[in-house]
Amino acid sequence: MMQSNPVSNRDLTVGKRPRLLAVANQKGGVGKTTTAVNLATALCAVGQRVLLVDLDAQGNASTGLGIRRADVEKSTYDVLFDDADIEEISVKTKVPGLFVVPSSVHLAGAEIELVSVDEREYKLKKALRKPLPYDYVIVDCPPSLSLLTLNAFVAVDSIVVPLQCEFFALEGLSHLIKTIERVKRSFNSELDIHGVVLTMFDKRNNLSGAVAADVRKYFGDKVYKTVIPRNVRLSEAPSYGLPAIVYDMKCPGAQAYIHLASEVIRRERKLLKEAAAA
Numbered sequence: 179m180m181q182s183n184p185v186s187n188r189d190l191t192v193g194k195r196p197r198l199l200a201v202a203n204q205k206g207g208v209g210k211t212t213t214a215v216n217l218a219t220a221l222c223a224v225g226q227r228v229l230l231v232d233l234d235a236q237g238n239a240s241t242g243l244g245i246r247r248a249d250v251e252k253s254t255y256d257v258l259f260d261d262a263d264i265e266e267i268s269v270k271t272k273v274p275g276l277f278v279v280p281s282s283v284h285l286a287g288a289e290i291e292l293v294s295v296d297e298r299e300y301k302l303k304k305a306l307r308k309p310l311p312y313d314y315v316i317v318d319c320p321p322s323l324s325l326l327t328l329n330a331f332v333a334v335d336s337i338v339v340p341l342q343c344e345f346f347a348l349e350g351l352s353h354l355i356k357t358i359e360r361v362k363r364s365f366n367s368e369l370d371i372h373g374v375v376l377t378m379f380d381k382r383n384n385l386s387g388a389v390a391a392d393v394r395k396y397f398g399d400k401v402y403k404t405v406i407p408r409n410v411r412l413s414e415a416p417s418y419g420l421p422a423i424v425y426d427m428k429c430p431g432a433q434a435y436i437h438l439a440s441e442v443i444r445r446e447r448k449l450l451k452e453a454a455a456a
């Protein structure tokens with residue numbers, strides 16, 4: 179399944195700098211890591227080279243890709259505090275074309291340590307906004323709007339926001355949007371929401387449908403057409419150290435992430451076309 183694919187948009191990437199996406203929502207358990215890992219894998223499946231940066235001290239993206247904590251020598255922490263070279267510390271995964279900068283427990287203290295660092299908002303940007311041998315860099319953010327997430331927002335081109343289809347889906351979102359506006363004003367004027375992805379959709383539950391309709395009303399066509407269903411295979415896969423797309427490619431969750439990746443690529447193409455015409 180991992181052979182290169184004619185829809186590769188490598189030729190369309192701006193210069194040699196990869197496109198930088200953050201997966202963010204300050205709520206925990208909404209599907210950020212699941213989205214980061216499976217979107218990254220699905221992009222690789224269509225011939226993209228992808229780097230996943232694990233910015234969460236929990237390290238679920240790293241372990242979900244089979245990286246054992248004990249084996250991690252250098253991590254995102256070293257990128258932030260020691261100017262460690264991304265290329266040197268990125269680790270190959272079992273997915274062809276997918277590399278990861280793993281997390282470490284040291285990230286748990288990074289919030290506080292960053293406060294006293296010069297240019298503390300720009301640490302990740304310095305490491306990522308340069309020519310790197312990837313088509314996409316995907317940053318898996320922690321469940322907060324703290325300095326780590328701020329670093330991601332300053333560094334990236336665009337944000338993918340997973341929203342869980344449950345009653346309080348929109349709660350706290352105004353805080354996220356205000357943070358994005360603030361980063362746009364002060365640090366990164368081009369920052370934008372790439373799209374909103376509805377996760378853990380349960381078609382047997384009327385509430386899921388109602389929430390999805392609400393979110394579409396609020397965000398319009400920023401919401402991806404692809405909806406990620408609630409699917410137990412997605413939650414089993416990380417315990418095998420595999421993305422669901424590798425663990426069980428045919429399961430509905432994996433299929434949904436494959437669709438999401440093609441939507442992401444289509445949006446990218448459109449953005450590049452608009453940029454070229456401007």
Ligand SMILES: Nc1ncnc2c1ncn2[C@@H]1O[C@H](COP(=O)(O)OP(=O)(O)O)[C@@H](O)[C@H]1O
Pocket residue numbers: 205206207208209210211212213238321377378379406407408409410412413414416431
């Ligand atoms: N679509 C889904 N269906 C079923 N379980 C899911 C789905 N998406 C995520 N999960 C599970 O829900 C939990 C939280 O997801 P996760 O991606 O870790 O969220 P976050 O990174 O936002 O905290 C995990 O146990 C994950 O395996």
Ligand SMILES: [Mg+2]
Pocket residue numbers: 210211212234238319
């Ligand atoms: Mg997570």
